Amino acid sequence: MAGNLVQGALFTVMVVRAGMLRDAAFEEELQQQVGRSPRFFLNAPVVLDLKDSEGFTTEEAFLDAGEALRRHTLALVGVQNALPEQISAAAAAGLAVFAPNSTQPSRRAAQAAAAPVAAAPAAMTQSARPPARLVTEPVRSGTQIYARGTDLIVTAAVSAGAELVADGHIHVYGALRGRALAGAGGDVEARIFCSRLEAELVSIAGRYLVSEQLPPEQRGSAVHIALVDDQLTVTKN
């Protein structure tokens, strides 16, 4: 069927700033980083971020960049934040052009030398949301579970001292005694549902309530928690 010929998919791609590529110290650091987890970096796709970079207006410049990354087992697949003349040179070198986005290399990403960043158009991310993460065993104290880019469903109790984090919604079919942080990526529409609220902390998109701020009459009840006018609101089911 024609409809199946083109499908959207979401990949994790490392972004390397073009300016860094010219820095000798970067090569050395990259070498070390790759040496620490060679399998992770083997043939890993890389997008070159051209933001504020001079040059890169010839095909050779991109071929050289690709060669430099190849030496560290990385595969240059495309560019982003490119100027029009850079776009044509990159295309001539066989590279894809990713839509410019506002990905600022965070401090943590700089430390890790390569930040996994979803470099796909925003429209694609929604259709390709990964399936919800399902946990059927009790979540014990000291355990952290992160549902990256999706919802988290737990069909057992979550102990005090355990932490649930999801970029989407969190559902707990059992007592929620630990912490639950929904919309961790900033999604203000995310919600938390649980069949028994005894949480230490609940948070949606960075807004949070600790247990003593939770309405006492809701403790032990089945509730859902949502952000309404930037306020965390707890409602009995």
Add this chain to the structure above:
Amino acid sequence: MAKVVAITSGKGGVGKTTTAAAFAAGLALRGHKTVVIDFDVGLRNLDLVMGCERRVVFDFINVINGDANLNQALIKDKRNDNLYIFPTSQTRDKDALKREGVERVLEELKQQFDFIICDSPAGIEHGAVTALYFADAAIIVTNPEVSSVRDSDRIIGILASRSRRAERNEPPVETNLLLTRYDPARVAKGEMLTVEDVQEILSVPLLGVIPESESVLRASNTGTPVAFDEDSPAGRAYLDAVARLLGEQREMRFVQPERRGFFRVLFGRA
């Protein structure tokens, strides 16, 4: 097939060593050839509780390092032919517990014994993790109070994620709860968590409830495993728990407050 049973808790002072000694004694009484190993390197106590402290020559660490063989280090109990004690070193620390060495010693013990009881140190560090790593079953020793329950919860999580069975994707470690130092009178007054509270939070099968009893301290101080004391409630509760570990059904005793009889009231508590 020999079974490795780890006695663990996370928190210290809840009765791990007492429980390890009592289970080893109880299993031996039931005719199973049993060895109890002290994993608490540097804080050796099991030999005292088992009453064999004056017979220790070689220890677990000597055998791990190949400085002595198993039969030189194992101490045969004088009260029961099925029971052996494997003491640890008081002068070394937990780093001496090398995983390969422990594995080799356990494999060798499996040839000779039906049950291998591992008395874990407190904490969640190397010593405790090594004690539970090779376990087929675990007994989580918990007191009816919140900090003990939370630490038990943590160690159950470690059993489920860091044991060898978990790493190899084998059937999980059979995990049981043993509630110790349970005082029904204080539970009735709301000063301690109830059996139901603790089970609710930990959601693992309950192997037994050991009542708070003077006989436990007396047993430790005289070097007699409390399971050898069939007259004490704690001793009988341990024997029940051992029977349940062997797959028998036994009614839970000692969970209701004791009624003080007329003579007891007159003469004070016996």
